[in-house]
Amino acid sequence: MIDTTRRGLLMGTAAAASFGALPLSQARAQAGTAIKIGVLNDQSGLYRDLSGPGSTACVRQAIADLGQLGFNVEVIQADHQNKPDVGSNIVRQWLDRDGVDLVIDVPTSSVALAVAGIVREKNKVYINSTGASSDLTGSQCSPNTVHWTYDTWMLANGTGGAMVRAGGDTWFFITADYAFGHALERDTTNFIRANGGRVLGSVRTPFPGTTDFSSFLVQAQASRAKVIGLANAGGDTINCIKQAAEFGITRRGVRLAGLLVFITDVHALGLQAAQGLALTESFYWDLNDRTRALTTRVRPSMPANAPPTMAQAGCYAGALHYLKAVKDMGVAAAKADGAAVVARMKAMPTNDDAFGEGVIRPDGRKIHPVYLFEVKKPEESRGAWDYYKVLQTVPADQAFRPLNEGGCSLVRS
Structure with a gap:
């Protein structure tokens, strides 16, 4: 474990090689006049494609789109390997030694929750785009955290609620055994029961490292659940x-509910395997003129020339709004008080090419519309990455958990 942690720290340092090469006194002077953003995510594992280097590219695009800010912005990145101890050590180094002002992205809810606590302790800023647990704006909300793109309540409301209303009233869960999976099963179960459905059982799978799900799928099939x-x-x-698909489960009338599916997952599956899958996302590259324009700008910098996922788009939009707030209040004030920056972000309406207009609530939850999509049949697709059709738009004021139901201490009753 010591070697793993050290490797994670070294990756963070290597990503900032130009900064680290400066003499210490010069580096400290530069850190005092520049804003430094640390992109923390999975650079090498099962969340790499949906987050990873593409998130860093989107943060850099936000900086480019803002043009002349009047101050310098530096971006570094590191691989937390989906491990809370590795992520915590990287963030402590970033905040204590490297002068990082904003930590952004952070898939894997167990890491996200740990990072939120450290950033609050150090009074910096944390914009979560990819960690899904709704507890980040509920029982573990923080004045230093903004939860941008999606969360488990939103996903459960979008996909879970819609499938029950369409007749999928008995469920069996295959759940990743960590904070994200637990929260997603919990929130979806609440929607299933509220809509008159039943949960017949669940099984928790080790995370990370599970690749063979055959025994879990057999248990799910044996439950005779519809979903x-x-x-x-x-x-x-x-x-x-x-x-x-190999077991023929869906051919027997059982529906799969992908409660958190990204366009990179659909791409990896192919339309033949993924067609008909219902899923909820808050961003799709081909949704409207603004999302297409953003995709055109950032795509040359993306891995494999792929369009951004919603997680990566959240990094773009979150970084953009953060830097607008910094410009509004001044670099010195922003570096001195992360909670004050988040307060300024909440006071300013959001507007970007990824999500359009929106707001950040007192609990730190970013609010915007959400879309229930269906994956197209192969013959419906017009070309590469043309994968989704819109089934339903959930308005911003209905897409996320009501403000007074999360138990956030920042919300006044």
Whole structure:
């Protein structure tokens, strides 16, 4: 574990090689006049494609789109390997030694929750785009955290609620055994029961490292549930869907509910395997003129020339709004008080090419519309990455948990 942690720290340092090469006194002077953003995510594992280097590219695009800010912005990145101890050590080094002002992205809810606590302790800023647990704006909300793109309540409301109303009233969950999976199963179960459905059982799968889901799928099938809820993400979701197809589970009338599915997952599966899958996202590159314009600008910098996922788009939009707030209040004041920056972000309406207009609530939850999509049939697609059709738009004021129901201490009754 010591070597793993050290490797994670070294990756963070290597990503900032130009900064680290400066003499210490010069580096400290530069840190005092520049804003430094640390992109923390999975650079090498099962969440790499949906987050990873593409998130860093989107943060850099936000800086480019803002043009002359009147101050310098530096970006570094590191791989937390989906481990809370590795992520915590990287963030402590960034904040204590390297002068990082904003930590952004952070898939894997167990890491996200740990990072939120450290950033609050150090009074810096944390914009979560990819960690999904709704507890980040509920029982563990913080004046230093903004939760931008999606959360488990939103996903449960979008996909879970819609499938129950469409007749999928009995469920069995295959759940990643960590904070994200637990929260997603919990929130979806609440929607299932509220809509008159039942949960017949669940099984928790080790995370990370599980690749063979056959025994879990057999248990799900044996329950005779109409819907198998996949409370996982990334490579785990891809493997579940592929193996379910191999067993012929969906041919027997059972529906799969991918509760957190990204366009990179659909790409990896292919339309033949993924067609008909219902999923909820808050961003799609081909949704409107603004999302297409953003995709055109950032795509040359993206891995494999792919369009951004909603997680990566959240990094773009979050960084953009943060830097607008810094410009508004001044670099010195922003570096001195992270909670004050977040307060300024909440006071300013948001507007960007990824999500359009929106607001940040007192609990730190970013509010915007959400879309229920269906994956197209192969013959419906017009070309590469043309994968979704809109089934339903959930208005911003209905897409996320009501402000007074999360238990956030920042919300006044």
